[in-house]
Amino acid sequence: MGKGKxxxxxxxxxLRFHHNEMTQxxxxxxxxxxxxxxxxxxxxxxSPSLEVAFRIALALGVQLNEVFWYDPEGDAE
Amino acid sequence: MSMQQRNTVVTLVSFLLILSFFCxxxxxxxxxxxxxxxxxxRLWIIxxxxxVAMSILGSILAQITSAIIYTARTNEAPPDxxxxxxxxxxxxxxxxxxxxxxxxSLGSFIAMLTFVLNRPPLVMFTFLIASGLVAQILGDVxxxxxxxxxx
Numbered sequence: 001m002g003k004g005k006x007x008x009x010x011x012x013x014x015l016r017f018h019h020n021e022m023t024q025x026x027x028x029x030x031x032x033x034x035x036x037x038x039x040x041x042x043x044x045x046x047s048p049s050l051e052v053a054f055r056i057a058l059a060l061g062v063q064l065n066e067v068f069w070y071d072p073e074g075d076a077e
Numbered sequence: 078m079s080m081q082q083r084n085t086v087v088t089l090v091s092f093l094l095i096l097s098f099f100c101x102x103x104x105x106x107x108x109x110x111x112x113x114x115x116x117x118x119r120l121w122i123i124x125x126x127x128x129v130a131m132s133i134l135g136s137i138l139a140q141i142t143s144a145i146i147y148t149a150r151t152n153e154a155p156p157d158x159x160x161x162x163x164x165x166x167x168x169x170x171x172x173x174x175x176x177x178x179x180x181x182s183l184g185s186f187i188a189m190l191t192f193v194l195n196r197p198p199l200v201m202f203t204f205l206i207a208s209g210l211v212a213q214i215l216g217d218v219x220x221x222x223x224x225x226x227x228x
Contacts, residue, residue, distance in 0.1 A: 032161070032163070033161065033163040033164070033165070034079050034081075034161055034163050034165070034166070035079075036078075036079045036082075036165075036224075037163050037164075037165045037166075040165065040227040040228060043227065045226060045227020045228060046165055046227045046228040048164070048165075049164055052163075052164060
């Protein structure tokens, strides 16, 4: 996560469920990252690069802002 | 645990063993008053060969165990993604390398201080090698901590 206030949230877990209950392994394979990276992103421990974020949105068949959103008031780690 | 994490664990264990061997041998030499150039040079060569051999064998060992664990768990051959090194892995590797460089630099500085204390060059080079091994170990520990935290 970034420094200071603000946090990036995501909706990946819900979107995976609505996308034929896609597994983390399947999503990781489509995006081109490891399953551990998908887990870290889902848990909000790691903010992916813009390219990976777009690839996740593409794999889930939604717009980027439906997957990730920024909360300026959230506490970043 | 990803393949990169297993690789880091294997490297960490390898370097711990090498450092232990190095410390024991140096201690033995000091105790028996055989801390002389030929013996120390021989030890450096052994350490250098061990580092190269353990790095190569460790990587192969980590890949084989990863494949065995994955196959035993899923009854399928591991997918290509299992061997992948993505942006998060690269970021963690870089952070670990930074720690390694900082510790190695501090170790080099301390090794230089041995000249100030009028110790022979053998002592300085022994400190240099030890600090290099410690730096690698601390870098690996830092990488494992970052992996457990996400990044």
